[in-house]
Amino acid sequence: MSIAHRATGSALYAGTLLIALWLIAAASGPAAYETAQWIAGSILGRLVLFGYTFMLLHHMVGGLRHFVWDLGHGFDPQTRTNLAKYSVVVSGGLTVLVWIIALTR
Amino acid sequence: MLSNSSMRTPLGRVRGLGSAKSGTGHFWLQRLTAVANLVLTIGFLCVVLSLIGKPYGAAIATLAKPQVAILMLLFVVSGVVHMRLGMQVVIEDYVHHEGLKILAVMANTFFAIAVGAACAFALLKISFGG
Numbered sequence: 001m002s003i004a005h006r007a008t009g010s011a012l013y014a015g016t017l018l019i020a021l022w023l024i025a026a027a028s029g030p031a032a033y034e035t036a037q038w039i040a041g042s043i044l045g046r047l048v049l050f051g052y053t054f055m056l057l058h059h060m061v062g063g064l065r066h067f068v069w070d071l072g073h074g075f076d077p078q079t080r081t082n083l084a085k086y087s088v089v090v091s092g093g094l095t096v097l098v099w100i101i102a103l104t105r
Numbered sequence: 106m107l108s109n110s111s112m113r114t115p116l117g118r119v120r121g122l123g124s125a126k127s128g129t130g131h132f133w134l135q136r137l138t139a140v141a142n143l144v145l146t147i148g149f150l151c152v153v154l155s156l157i158g159k160p161y162g163a164a165i166a167t168l169a170k171p172q173v174a175i176l177m178l179l180f181v182v183s184g185v186v187h188m189r190l191g192m193q194v195v196i197e198d199y200v201h202h203e204g205l206k207i208l209a210v211m212a213n214t215f216f217a218i219a220v221g222a223a224c225a226f227a228l229l230k231i232s233f234g235g
Contacts, residue, residue, distance in 0.1 A: 006195060013188045016220045019181075023227035026168060030161040053150075060146055063139050070136065098150060105157045 001084040005062045008055040015052050053098055058091040131190055138187035145180040152177065165231055174232045181224040189217035 025036035039045045065083045068074045074083060111118070122128040152173055156164045167173055192213045200206040 006191075009188070009191045010195065013192055016184065016188065016224075020220050020223040020227070023177075023224050023231075026165060027227040027230040033161045033164065056146065056150075060143060063143065067136075067139070098154070101154055102157055105154065 001062065001065075001087065005059060005066075008059040008062070011055045012052075012059060015055070018048075018052070050095070050099065054091065054095040057094045057098070058087070061087045061091040061094070131193075135187065135190045138183045138190070141179070141183040142187055145176065145183055148176045149180045168228070169232045171232075174228055177228050178225060181221055181228070185217045185221035185224075189213055192217075 022036050022040070025032040040049060065074075065087055068083065074080065152167070156167060159167065168177070193210055196206060196209045196213060200209050
């Protein structure tokens with residue numbers, strides 16, 4: 001899970017380029033924004049955004065686990081295993097929740 | 106384990122800001138921005154969700170609202186500072202060639218600043234027009 005935290009962090013690092021491009025498109029005018037929205041709404045675009053959402057939330061929930069450790073708790077093997085399981089379940093659940101909201105709007 | 110090249114005790118060597126001369130600054134800023142990102146990311150997701158299905162004019166009007174623009178700016182700044190620190194640790198762990206490591210750490214800083222500046226400029230342009 002620690003390597004997953006690094007992997008998701010590295011993916012989000014590259015993903016900031018997408019946020020920058022999207023904001024630049026919005027700042028450039030209606031035509032550029034429509035193009036950006038079209039790309040984001042395509043099947044490939046949605047797959048990338050779904051992956052981005054999961055990695056963002058996985059990194060966020062994984063970060064909470066690091067706060068627990070930073071405060072000096074949760075170092076025993078059982079708690080570590082549980083935290084790893086919870087982080088996948090919670091981040092997966094939050095991702096599905098965000099996408100239910102996104103697709104029903 | 107200890108080098109004999111110095112007469113100084115281990116405690117003497119780590120006092121003040123330690124061998125890296127920056128003390129716990131990196132560690133602390135990583136945690137500080139992590140706490141900020143926790144709140145700001147939730148805000149960012151809410152903004153993005155609120156923009157779904159909106160035509161250009163309405164989306165721009167939302168992004169230009171002061172509370173939205175300020176949230177987005179804070180998200181971008183805290184985000185790029187956090188990712189720069191995180192990537193620096195990854196580089197220092199995996200790149201062992203000294204020259205290459207310095208170049209990678211420099212490139213990392215340039216990337217973070219460039220992305221941060223691009224996002225900030227776009228957000229300000231949306232807010233102030235022109």
